[in-house]
Amino acid sequence: MFIDGFILGGIGLVMPALTADLHLSATWQGLIGASALIGIFFGGPIGGFLADKIGRKPMFIVDLAIFLVGSAAQFFVAEPWQLFAIRLLMGMAIGADYAIGWPLLVEFSPARLRGKLMAFQEVAWYVGYLLSYAVGYYLSTAIHADWRIILGMSTVPSLIVFLLRLGSPESPRWLISKGKIDEALAIAKAHMDEADVQDLANEKSEKPNFGKLFSPQYRNSTIFVCMYWVCNVTPYFAIATFAPVVLENLGIQDGLTGALLLNGVVVAGSLAAMFLIERVGRRKLSIPPMWIAAVALVIIGLFSHFSPTIILICFIAFSFFNAVSTALTGVYPGEVFPTEIRGAGVGFAAAFSRIGAAAGTFILPMSVDSLGVGTTMLIAAAICVLGAVISQYLAPETKGLSLSDTSAPLAKSALK
Template sequence: MNKEPEAFNSGYIIGISFISALGGYLFGFDFAVISGALPFLRTQFMLDPVWEGFLTGSLALGCIVGCLLAGNLADKYGRKPGLMLAAIIFAISSVGIAVSSGLTLFVVMRFAAGIGVGMASMLCPMYIAEVSPAKVRGRNVAINQLTVVIGILVTNLVNYFLADTGPDAWRWMFGLGTVPSVIFLIGVIWLPESPRWLLKDGQDEQARKVLNKIGSVTFMENTTEAIRKSLTGNTKQSYKDVFHKSVRPAVAIGITLAVFQQFCGINVVFNYTSTIFESVGANLDRQLFETVAIGIVNLVFTILAMWQVDKLGRRPLMLIGSLGLSVVYIILAFMLQNHYPAGMVSIFVLLAISMYAISLAPVTWVLISEIFPNKIRGVASSVAIVSLWGAYFILVFTFPILAKKLGAYGPFYLYAVICFLGFLFVLRKVKETKGQTLEELEDNLIRH
């Protein structure tokens, strides 16, 4: 292998990473828009707690379908066609939700939006990981999480300003998703295909051209050789291969981290901000203002995570975040239980968001994009992310029911226990991955 120094075209790498990560913006939009729309939807569709949970969680059910579709599409046709399809689905579903005349059509269209979210949530981090050199891969994959939180913040701001436009404000909230969808689609047309997929598909010359745009000739030759070595043997992927004993440890870690990222409970704060603050007497304006504050804190600490993920590392950030959330949740639950003022509750809500944004939010996606071998990365990622969205559905479906029976504070004691168990899992099972190429990580997995 060539020992001369490798050089990278940083501007090009960041450019294609940001374009791919626009899928994350759409993910953030569809994820956040429900928080501002729920107060209107409760009136529009006369929602009880079960239907409120199902309407919110229907996005996750679509995400599961989207992940399964994306896994097969990504392996058969490449990463780029899947990203294009996700953009088209986003655009159509945004219009469909906005013009929904009844609850059934709304849920069907939100399920369709989930298909686009699911595809993007799997393909965007995977694509970025596959075009990024090892020493900046963590930061670049975290760009996807940055665009997610920008999507959340912008959506919360738009929701806040639309709230006074009347009972149909929710239609505008959802319909405006068409604009970033079209921008994303145009951007994806410009993207190159993943060089790792091109080599797997036998398109060696095209792969070398892409790698040569990303870095120097030395980088291109070294990376090509490493990828070819990792792809020796059977290159056809199936879900059966994901559970082969040689990769089972990585798959088990990926699934557990994905489920933990949801069962840690933070997405209850994102999706049910209005319910939480209503329980301590906040009016609608204050509820929507809190969603904006959450978006700002989420953005600031995601940027901090991008700075630290390739310096401090993945494992320390996960340990800090999981233990910190456990402590903050206990305090937050106590404050909600005893009806502390909304201002004091807000401090600990924002503290929880900051803990999550610097740790579990970006790092889980980074690890899922890294830990699986090249030959099964597509289907293994889809299994992990399907598990993530399944856990998200359970979380958001059960919260309104639990909150009605236990009070808004009750579930947070449960989430505190889950976060502590997650801390123990990371401490015992998750190894550091920073600074290693995807092929080096695969070699380490095989040796262990």
């Protein structure tokens, strides 16, 4: 998650230099800005299918090896299509990792800490995004480093994480789903709490079935995680990727510094969610923050030329509360699906979310040009409202429940 945020954080920062050097049209700017997100759209379902089919452990290594190769290739880009293709491949690896890493972590996590551990994934994402932005900002302003160096920096954390993953155990729940009971229990007893070892008795040996995501049993779960995720990330990616441009259009002179501030705020918001999730529960962190984020964007939309100070305060409020609710996108997808379709469910939800994220990233510069910043922010607010309404009706409370209970059909577990 750290390196996912790291590759996405740098692209908006280097876009001006990248545009000048490669003579990018507005279309190429949008495509390159959205390339990693488009890759996640394809990589999520593919990685999820393979994780459910052949195991979490082997895919955990392979997908990051692909990402590492792509990171290094950014140093040698000479044409727009090359950068688009490389970041598309890196995005596919990241999308696969959502569907591999999250199920692996959730299947090892104790019920009492599962929410905090999964929410920490979002903290890591935002820290990666912030660090990429901060280091890139320094390199671009202080020493005027080439944009290839700034983008290629992702090679360093990618190599570190790749080495750390070597030797990871296979998920006991996945092994049981394949009928490998003895091997699963041996790993579980070495790495899991006793209560979670006992919960393994509820696991069944079942074959992966992608169509089960849309069955009457799990249709509501699929709808909820997909819509919740897309409504959180669409406004964020659109605004964060082009934050310097948006802030300068709103009258804030140093857009890069303002964007760096906003990235720091989202780290604080995700940390708050991580520390609160096992105390106040999932629903209280998923629904009210979306309404607050929507109100902040409405104020920006209606009074975009009123006061730069008020606009900056509203952007800070949006960034903080959007980060709080977005932390739940790292929690719910891994909890609400059973083992045999957990990878597929997380992968499909990640892919679906990137439709909105990529569309927002691609459309925002054109929307600002044709409709203005104010109207664009009102559209983003409407997306937040849609997410809040859907969450009000479908978001389950899974605090403290075993993984077997959280993955029960949503009709049984929602609103408890």
